[in-house]
Structures are given as C-alpha cells and as structure tokens.
Amino acid sequence: MTTPAIHAPFLAIPQVLPTTNLPTKISFPPLTINAPPKTDLWRKPPHIDVGNVPAIFLPEPIDLNKFRSANVTVSGEWNTLYDQGGIVLYILGDDLKKWVKTGIEFVFGKPFVGTVATASASDWSLVPLPESAGGKVTIHVERETKGDKRLQSLWVYVVGENGERHAIREVAWVFGPDVIDYEGATAGGRTMLVGVYGARPTVPEGEGKENEELTVKLEGFEVTLFDD
Template sequence: MIRLSDRAHGKEVDPSEPFVIENRFEHLEVLPTTNVPTQISFPPLTINAPPKTDLWRKPPHIDVDNIPTIFLPKSIDLNKFRSANVTVSGEWNTLYDQGGLVLYIFGEGLKKWVKTGIEFVFGKPFVGTVATARASDWSLVPLSESAGGKVTVHVERETKDDERLESLWVYVIGENGETLGVREVTWVFGPDVIDCDNPTSEERTMLVGVYGARPTVPEGEGRENEELVVKLDGFKVALFDD
C-alpha cells in the first residue's frame, strides 16, 4: 500500500479581484519507475470540504485552487498513467457542492487539471467534469434519481492496438455495471497545448487524487461554516507496467 498524503489548503477568495493562489505543488517528487505497483487500491476515504473551497480557472480574474485533496504521495511520470476510478457520494445540498477524482498535469509551464465526479447544480446532483488548461470548461451529465447522489467515475488513457494515444476518456459506471463514455479530453497526453509549435522538453508528470469542494456558503442560520462531507470508496489507480 502506498501511503496517502492529505493536503488541505484554505484561503479566503474575493472573485472580484485579481489574485494568484500560492503554488502548493512547488516541491513535488516523482514516484520511482521501479518497484511501483501497477494496481494501487485504497480504503474508504472521507473528505470534509469547508465553504469557499473550489478548483476553477476563469480568466481574467479567477484562478482558485484551495480544495481539500487526498493524493498519491508523489506525482508519477505522465506516460505511466493508465486509469483511475472512485465511487463518490455525499449530502449534496448547496450550489456547486462537488467531489470525485482530480488529476493535475505538470511540466509545461502551466498547471493543468481534470476533475470529475458529482456536482450539485439546478437543485440536484449531476456528473460534472471540468478540464482546465488556459481556462476551465465544464460539462454536465444527468444522474438518475435512483442513484441517490452516488456515482462511480472512471478515467482512462485512450489506447489502440497497444499504442497509447493522447486523449483521456471519462466514463460513468452505471448501477447495472454498464460503462458509458461521457467526455473525451484530447490534450492530456499530447504536446503542450499552450504552444504546440514549440513544445517544452521538460519532463511531464501527473498527480492523482480525490477531492471535495464547497464553493458556495450554505444558506440558513448557523450554516455559514458547515462542511460538506464527501465519501470516496473504491479509489484505485492503474499504471502501465513498462
């Protein structure tokens, strides 16, 4: 079992003002390429997310990353990542309540990331996915009422005939075990999307984890500090074995 590192970081944010979140990944180490299991499983996890925690980039003024997260203890070589999945549930009741998988990509001059799981909008939980390079984009997939605000999400690098392609696919595993593709993020394993004509030679790595977030302060007397409790079961990470 690889030891987990629990990194929680909180900061008051005024979205009307430009700001830069401090780099909490400044001293990342990379897992060695030898003696690392290709299948990594974790026990049930719980994350408590206080209000005003979010992971979102909307130029020109918003670049927020203060979510409570539980990561593998070190980043991995980007080319070794194969897949990850988790089952996420919680008492979703406040706008933008969320939790699930999060992948950070480093080494191209700009921190990029993909998150996917549950997000509470329009009065009910959806499967929400956000992919972020220069800016965040966001997609929603309806979740059946019978799911009870619970879903299993799976992300996997696209392959063809044993060749590793550039896309990351996001899947939802239904209550009957059916796997449904809901999002393709085409740039995750490809060249630098910031400057494709002059890609960086810097080593690229990925940090894999699970998270919870409560961007909005809950309404109601005495709820201003109420935390969202996110339950994460069956968190697994798979790496290529070369």
C-alpha cells in the same frame, strides 16, 4: 495493494521528481474528505483562478506517461450550490498548471455528473444523474490506447450497476506531448498528481451554517499504471 496517501491543498503542491517505485495497481480504503465553504477548483480569466480544495493524492507525482486509469465511487449530502467531489488529475511541469476533475456536482437543485478540464481556462460539462442513484456515482477515467500505442486523450466514463461503462467526455489534450508520434511533441518531464477531492465553493444558507462543511465519501478509489 494499499498505499498511503497524502493530503494537500492545490496551492501547496511540491515540485518534486516523479516516483518510480509504485506498483501498477494502487488501491485505497474508503476515504472521507471534509470540504469547508469557499473551497473550489476553477479557472475563469481574467480574475478567477482558485485552487484551495482539500484532496488526497498518491504518495508522490507519477510520470505522466505512466498513468493508465483511475476509478472511484463518490457520494455525499449534496445540498449547496456547486457542492462537488470526485477524481482529480493535476498535471505538473508546464508553465501553466493543468488539471481535470470529474465526479458529482450539485447544480439546478440536484446532483449531476460534472467534468471540468482546465488549461488556460476551465470548461465544464454536465450529465444528468438519475434520481434513483441517490447522489452517488462511480467514475472511471482512462487514457485512450490503440493496441500497444498510447494516445493523447483522456476518456471519462460513468460506470453502471452492471459494470458497463458509458463514455461521457473526451479530453483530447491531456497526454499530447507524451505521445511519441504526436506532431509537435516536446521533450518529456511532465508529471501528474492523481487523487480525489471535495469542494464547497458556496457558503450554505441559513443561520449558523456559514461554516458547515461538505462531507464527501469516496469508495473503491483505485489507480492503475502502465508496466514500463
């Protein structure tokens, strides 16, 4: 099923009640995001807290506890330091907004698979991308489960050409307060925006390129929710 998306910069996210009428599987047609220079999603205290990236989200926030998984294939003409694009999960309802982004990031002169998880500050991990990949990768993120029980971790996977998933990152705090048996859990009420994004934090070098945008291509973007 295809559902319309909304476009919004992170600084303009509305604080609204979660939607309750989305299907359990939401699929999107191929998408393109154009990211101008000086757009980024990064928090490094005490002075840096940037969130002005262009993004495409599900039509409305969802209850955090309903998120199951998302995947997308991301590609682009990565050529400027920190060029990036992929999946972004933005957690609302806390005093300090939290988010996870994962996809391609251009550093050290080539594209890597980069993942950033942000609570009070951003951390960052990189996984090499084979040259044969041509700057393209399929990313899958999924909430950890054990039988019928939903656990607190979000896992990030790279999907190979044969469909096999390779785990590259565990973010252990994403769903913590929503697990019933989680010690110290608080009341619910948190929501999540699920989407894809692109960013060009650095201004490209070269005469006449200071306004050159990064074009991020996103294919097969699909989100699944728990059926309850």
